[in-house]
Amino acid sequence: MKKGRSIFLTIAAVVILATGQVFAQGTKMPKYGNDSIQCITHISLYREFYKQQNYIDALPHWRWAFNNCPIASLNLYIDGAKMMGYMADNAKDAVKRNKYIDTLMMVYDQRIKYFNRQGYVEGRKYLELLNYRPTDTMNIYKGLRHSLELEGVNSDPVVLSNYFMLNDNMVRSGHFPADSIASAYDNLSAITDENLTGDKDLDKWGNVKQLLEAVFEPYATCDQLIKIYSKKFNETPNDTVLLKKITFMLDKKDCTDSELFFMATENLHKAKPTGASAYLMGRMYLKKGDKDKATEYFLEAIPMIEDQQKTMAYFYLAYSAFEAKNYSAARSYCLKSLAINPNDGKAYILIGDMYAITAPNCGDDEIAKRAGYWTAVDKYYKAKQVDPTVAEEANAKIATYSRQFPLKERLFFNDIKPGSNYSVNCWYSESTTVRSSD
Helix, strand or coil, rough: CCHHHHHHHHHHHHHHHCCCCEEECCCCCCCCCCCHHHHHHHHHHHHHHCCCCHHHHHHHHHHHHHCCCCCCCCHHHHHHHHHHHHHHHHCCCHHHHHHHHHHHHHHHHHHHHHCCHHHHHHHHHHHHHHHHHHCCCHHHHHHHHHHHHHHHCCCCCHHHHHHHHHHHHHCCCCCCHHHHHHHHHHHHHHHHHHHHCCCCCCHHHHHHHHHHHHHHHCCCCHHHHHHHHHHHHHHCCCHHHHHHHHHHHHHCCCCCCCCHHHHHHHHHHCCCCCHHHHHHHHHHHCCCCCHHHHHHHHHHHHHHHHHHHHHHHHHHHHHHHHHCCCHHHHHHHHHHHHHHHCCCCCHHHHHHHHHHHHHHHHHCCCCHHHHHHHHHHHHHHHHHHCCCCHHHHHHHHHHHHHCCCCCCCHHCCCCCCCCEEEEEEECCCCEEEECCCC
16 A cells, blocks of 8 residues: 555645646647646656656556657656567567567667657667667668767767668678778777867777777778878868878888878978977878988977887987988987997998998908997897897898908918907907807
8 A cells, every 4th residue: 555655645635736737848749738637647657667767667657658758758768668678578479579679679769759869869769779670781881870960079989889780781791882991990980089188988989999990990091091091181171170180191101202191291281390290290291202302301300209119219310310421420310229229230230331331441451340240240130139020130131241251261361360359450449259151
């Protein structure tokens, strides 16, 4: 009796309040329908059963309110969606299950009709459809896309993620061309990046960004990226947000030979010069063969960039000086790179190359002219010791230049013992160990 009395008292209290019937905002329909007492009674009854998770008894009362006073409360739709999902999950046969799913879709449609927020609600609706009817692919795809179009930066990250994965599935199954995923990535990453600049759900949006990049990775060819971003660049060539995105994506995928990369980098540096943009300019001019301009930009960048890029900038400077046969400057830049990253095998290789090239010019006698090969081989050994990735190249050079060591008899003739210390004083100074070629 207590439960029945509780329900009766709740209904009585709400009916008294209903005597002041009002019209819902934006519609001529009365908020509680044409029979307010009946409406409030059924809503109260379904809510009591709903709170007890007694959905079987709640449903008849909910259905009456849904059909007869659809604007009485937003809870009709929130609760209704939950109940229809429960009923679909627990349906004993496919026919009943499909009817519950149809009603679930109707709940979302009617919610949009009377309570607006179309973009948000459509997102929820088509996520439900994805769950219950995943083979209805095109309908789900269009629904999620429309939700994103309406919501924009306010889109639900779950809707965005599922839409992108669905797009990927459509491409893989041959329903969509490959460039559709690239276009979707560009639009969705813009929404993601904007949300990451705010202070809401940063962890969630960070996960979305990782997902977008992981799914897009196999499609991100230079041709695809250039196709996407050339059009955008031509429309807004001085948009710094776009320019950063273009340079980041093309650099990440090693598409730096493209004219688009050069133009975007140049415009970005003009609009907002930074160490990173100066570094990219240096790389671009190096590829174009303008070593003077490249050197200028690398030197500008070095004080402002992080160590990883700084070591690369020093190496590029070293290589430019090496090609200009300015070996002292090249060695100096290599040593600066190694001071930051002692495991940079490429820098040791380059120093070794310079020692080997200039060996015949260092000294007046045969031993002095060949001593540079000892120092070169020392650097090659050091290179593969600190950096296994250059071991193959280092071993080949060791084999080549070890053959240039003096013969034992020549060492004996000059009273020099193998294994003893030897100082090389040329355009550089190094201490090495005497070795023979035989």
